[in-house]
Amino acid sequence: MDNDHRTDRALRARAPRLLAVGAISLIALLGVTGCDGSVTWRLGKTHGAIIEPTARRASLGIYRTPRHALYQVYRAGGTKAAQDVLWAFGAPPVASISVKGVSISSVALNRKMHGYIYGDAADFRGALIDAETAHDCLALTLVSQGLYIKNWTHKSVGCRTGSL
Amino acid sequence: MPDGIAVNPRSARVATGALAVGLVLGVVACGGDGPHDDAPSVDHRIDTRVCAITEVARKHTVGGRSFAELIELPPTEPDLSGTAAAVFLLRDRHHGTLGPYAPVIDHLAALGKVDAEEHRSVPGVSAGVRTSARRLDRALADGLCD
Numbered sequence: 001m002d003n004d005h006r007t008d009r010a011l012r013a014r015a016p017r018l019l020a021v022g023a024i025s026l027i028a029l030l031g032v033t034g035c036d037g038s039v040t041w042r043l044g045k046t047h048g049a050i051i052e053p054t055a056r057r058a059s060l061g062i063y064r065t066p067r068h069a070l071y072q073v074y075r076a077g078g079t080k081a082a083q084d085v086l087w088a089f090g091a092p093p094v095a096s097i098s099v100k101g102v103s104i105s106s107v108a109l110n111r112k113m114h115g116y117i118y119g120d121a122a123d124f125r126g127a128l129i130d131a132e133t134a135h136d137c138l139a140l141t142l143v144s145q146g147l148y149i150k151n152w153t154h155k156s157v158g159c160r161t162g163s164l
Numbered sequence: 165m166p167d168g169i170a171v172n173p174r175s176a177r178v179a180t181g182a183l184a185v186g187l188v189l190g191v192v193a194c195g196g197d198g199p200h201d202d203a204p205s206v207d208h209r210i211d212t213r214v215c216a217i218t219e220v221a222r223k224h225t226v227g228g229r230s231f232a233e234l235i236e237l238p239p240t241e242p243d244l245s246g247t248a249a250a251v252f253l254l255r256d257r258h259h260g261t262l263g264p265y266a267p268v269i270d271h272l273a274a275l276g277k278v279d280a281e282e283h284r285s286v287p288g289v290s291a292g293v294r295t296s297a298r299r300l301d302r303a304l305a306d307g308l309c310d
Contacts (some may be wrong), residue, residue: 069249069280076246077224083218085250089257163281 046089050158056146061137061155062086063162069101071132079125079149087117116150127152185301210263215309217254217269221247222309231268231304232297234292239286245279252276261265265303 018073046066062070066089076083090113117124131138131154139155142148198222204212225246237244251272262269271293278286300308 029277065280068282069253069276072242072245072249072276072279073220073225073233073253074226074246076242077220077250081224081246081250084224085253088216088220089253161281 002150010137026048046162048138048158048160050155052157055144057141059141059153059155060096060141061139061159064135064162065162067128067131067138070138071128074125076130079121082126083117083121087114118153119150123152129156130154202228206261207263210261211303211308212264213258213260214262214265215268216258218300219250220250221252221272222304225250230297230301232294232301234236234290235268235271235293235297238277243308244275248272248276248279250276252280265296265300267292270298271296 047060047062052058052060070082070086073085117134128138130136132156134156136154136156139153141151141153144151190273225243225244228245229237234247239245239248252267252274253276255269255273271287271289272285274287
C-alpha cells in the first residue's frame with residue numbers, strides 16, 4: 001500500500017504529460033477551426049486533436065499505432081497496465097490557452113491529467129476495447145456542446161495511423 | 165651530480181619554480197576534467213533508463229516469466245506482445261544507450277513496433293538477444309530496479 005502511494009505521488013509529481021499537450025492544443029484549435037466545418041488534427045506523431053464543430057466537441061485522439069500498443073498492454077496486464085503505460089508515455093505541455101472566454105491552463109491540465117487517465121477505469125477500458133475493435137483512435141473528449149466534460153471514447157473520423 | 169656538469173643556482177630556482185607551477189596546473193586541470201562525485205555515472209544512467217522502460221512490463225505484463233523465457237514465446241502470446249508493446253511505447257520516451265541490455269530491449273521494442281504497425285515480418289531472436297535477456301534477468305534479481 002505504501003508502495004502504491006509512493007508510486008501515485010511520484011506519478012503525480014511528474015510534470016507535463018502527452019495528453020496535456022494535445023488537450024491544450026485541441027482547445028486552442030477550437031478558436032482556430034471551430035467555424036469552418038472541417039475536422040482538424042494537429043500535433044505529434046502519436047496523438048492529435050479531433051474537432052467536431054457541429055457538436056461543439058473537442059477530443060484528444062490517440063492514433064491507431066499507439067492505441068494498438070496500448071491495447072496489447074491491456075490484453076497482457078489489464079486496465080491498470082494500460083493506464084500506467086499511457087501515463088508514463090507523457091510529454092511536456094507547452095502553453096496555457098483561452099478561447100472565447102473559456103480558459104484552461106497547462107497547470108490545471110497537468111493536475112487533471114492523472115485523474116483523466118486513472119479516474120474511471122471502466123470508461124477507459126471500454127473505450128480502449130471499442131477503439132481496438134473498430135480500428136479507431138482512442139479519444140478523450142474534453143469539450144462537448146461547448147461545456148467541459150471528461151469522456152473516454154473512440155473516433156474514426158480524422159483518426160490517423162500515426163507512428164512512434 | 166655527474167662530473168663536468170655545472171648548475172647555475174638561478175637556473176635551478178627557475179626550474180624548480182616551473183616544475184611546481186606545472187604540477188599545480190596539472191593537478192587542477194586533471195581535477196577539473198574528472199567527473200564530479202555527485203554526478204550520475206554512465207552505468208547509473210543506463211540502469212535508470214532500463215528500469216523506466218521495463219517498469220510497466222515488470223509490474224504488469226511479463227506474467228511471472230523471466231525476460232529470457234519471455235522472448236522465446238510465440239509473438240502472438242499476450243504476455244510477449246503486451247511486454248513488447250509497453251517497451252515499444254516507453255523506449256520512445258527514454259532515449260540513450262542501454263549498455264548490455266540494449267539487445268533484448270531493442271528486440272522487444274522492434275517486436276512491439278512490428279505488431280503495432282501490423283507488419284508481417286517478426287524479428288528473430290539472436291544469440292546476442294538471449295545473452296542480453298539473461299543478463300537483464302540476473303541484474304533484476306540482484307536488485308537493479310529495487
